[in-house]
Amino acid sequence: MIALLIRDLRLAVRAGGGFGLGLAFFLIVVVLVPFGVGPNSGLLSKIAPGILWVGALLACLLSLDRIFALDWEDGSLDLLATAPLPMEAIVSIKALAHWLTTGLPLVLAAPVFGLLLSLPEAGYQPLLISLLLGTPALSVIGTFGAALTVGLKRGGLLLSLLVLPLYVPTLIFGAEMARRGIEGLETTTPLMMLAGITCGAIALLPFASAAVLRVNLR
Amino acid sequence: MPELGKYAGAVLSSYAVSIALIVALVVVSVIQSRRAKAALNDVEKRSKRNG
Amino acid sequence: MGSIWEYANPRKFIATTDKLLPWVSALAVVALAGGLIWGFFFTPEDYRQGATVKIIYLHVPAALMAINAWMMMLVASLIWIVRRHHVSALAARAAAPIGATMTVIALITGAIWGQPMWGTWWEWDPRLTSFLILFLFYLGYMALWAAVEDDDTAADLTSVLCLVGSVFAILSRYAVNFWNQGLHQGASLSLDKQENVADVFYYPLLVSIAGFVLLFVALVFLRTQTEIRARRTRALLARERVS
Numbered sequence: 399m400i401a402l403l404i405r406d407l408r409l410a411v412r413a414g415g416g417f418g419l420g421l422a423f424f425l426i427v428v429v430l431v432p433f434g435v436g437p438n439s440g441l442l443s444k445i446a447p448g449i450l451w452v453g454a455l456l457a458c459l460l461s462l463d464r465i466f467a468l469d470w471e472d473g474s475l476d477l478l479a480t481a482p483l484p485m486e487a488i489v490s491i492k493a494l495a496h497w498l499t500t501g502l503p504l505v506l507a508a509p510v511f512g513l514l515l516s517l518p519e520a521g522y523q524p525l526l527i528s529l530l531l532g533t534p535a536l537s538v539i540g541t542f543g544a545a546l547t548v549g550l551k552r553g554g555l556l557l558s559l560l561v562l563p564l565y566v567p568t569l570i571f572g573a574e575m576a577r578r579g580i581e582g583l584e585t586t587t588p589l590m591m592l593a594g595i596t597c598g599a600i601a602l603l604p605f606a607s608a609a610v611l612r613v614n615l616r
Numbered sequence: 617m618p619e620l621g622k623y624a625g626a627v628l629s630s631y632a633v634s635i636a637l638i639v640a641l642v643v644v645s646v647i648q649s650r651r652a653k654a655a656l657n658d659v660e661k662r663s664k665r666n667g
Numbered sequence: 668m669g670s671i672w673e674y675a676n677p678r679k680f681i682a683t684t685d686k687l688l689p690w691v692s693a694l695a696v697v698a699l700a701g702g703l704i705w706g707f708f709f710t711p712e713d714y715r716q717g718a719t720v721k722i723i724y725l726h727v728p729a730a731l732m733a734i735n736a737w738m739m740m741l742v743a744s745l746i747w748i749v750r751r752h753h754v755s756a757l758a759a760r761a762a763a764p765i766g767a768t769m770t771v772i773a774l775i776t777g778a779i780w781g782q783p784m785w786g787t788w789w790e791w792d793p794r795l796t797s798f799l800i801l802f803l804f805y806l807g808y809m810a811l812w813a814a815v816e817d818d819d820t821a822a823d824l825t826s827v828l829c830l831v832g833s834v835f836a837i838l839s840r841y842a843v844n845f846w847n848q849g850l851h852q853g854a855s856l857s858l859d860k861q862e863n864v865a866d867v868f869y870y871p872l873l874v875s876i877a878g879f880v881l882l883f884v885a886l887v888f889l890r891t892q893t894e895i896r897a898r899r900t901r902a903l904l905a906r907e908r909v910s
Contacts, residue, residue, distance in 0.1 A: 542831065546811065546824055556807075556814050560828065563803040564835045567842040574846055591845070595838065606831050613823040623718040623783055630779040631707065634725045634772045638882070641768045645889050652896040659903040666910075 406495035420457040420500045427453035428511045439516040446515035447576030454504045462540040466548045485608035493541040501533035524579025532572035535596040545607040549614045675752035677895045684888040695881035702875025722780045728879035729772040736766030744826035756822035761890030767805035793843045
């Protein structure tokens, strides 16, 4: 299992693996928004948590099709399926690798990008916590979407269409928590809900993803 | 025709849009059904003729 | 009469629904026309909402059917996963475009109704927002059916998507509720008489809902037949190519 994780991480970091692409995309979104809405820092600081959340979500989405695509093309996915490892474990490892290479960098970069959007002082802590809690759910849900579309030729667009509605609850509670943190309201409820969604997704979705992947490899 | 007052536009347009959508759905379903029937008939006839 | 699973045989399904279809369609037309004409011509105006109350005969049944169609797809998907009856999977596929159309009708009539009542076409109100999300779910479901070539694989994938999607649709409903309190009134129909709409509006509404339900059943029958025939055609063509 660990060997698989290390292999996936190495593949992602290697050139052409798409590591850093998500981060670059995130930066572009953050830079483009002020061009779109104007440089008024009052407005920017108000919408900063939302932009950072939506940007992180889109950046996450961008790298989803890479979770299985490379392994599918060179046939190593079929090899993995016959390995003694249960499919659920493989799927979970893939999701973890995706989170480590995409989700975690996004979380760490968010405070820096927050500066660009004049995020208020009080916002950093809730934003960080909400992203840290929410991005694993994004990776796990995304893995499910990637498993659904793995064998398809033009799967990329379909993947976004399938995954985006599934991202709605995570986005709402995550951004809501960051927003409440800035306004000094209590953040326990969205925090609990966000943690609940993430735990539920991590616990249950790998079964769905594994089932779907088995169907696709049939 | 009932007196709809100032809301005539809203009421009539929502009826028009909804009925148009439903009719479109029914028409599309019926056309698809006819096509499927015809295609199946075609193929079945051929497969019988060929044994 | 044997068990209900006999109808899972495609031939039996087509034979039975062929007999039922004219009746169900006729009833659907009668109930729809009756409910809508009754509602449109012969009901008074509401003292608060004026004539716009007449939109209720489209808005509420369409919204109900939008949700019920998804529920039916969920049940059909479960039957496919557990018992592997092809008719069930095809019925789920047949129902999706109907549900999506109903969602669009509910959204559009809602927007047209909201404009004079709330002074805005669109409001990020929980009910409206969750319907928009439901519409996205329908789109994704249909797109996945269309994208996968092998029939059984498509049925498996969409069934799992329907299951997972149902859970997330419910989650979204609560998330959206938490996120914004909203303008939309509470339930128009409930067993609690006190909260209900007044009787004059209630009875034509019931007829209209019955019409929408019958229309849905008739369309599902017809579209499932189409799917069965299309699949059989593909199978025969494939056999031809082999021989």
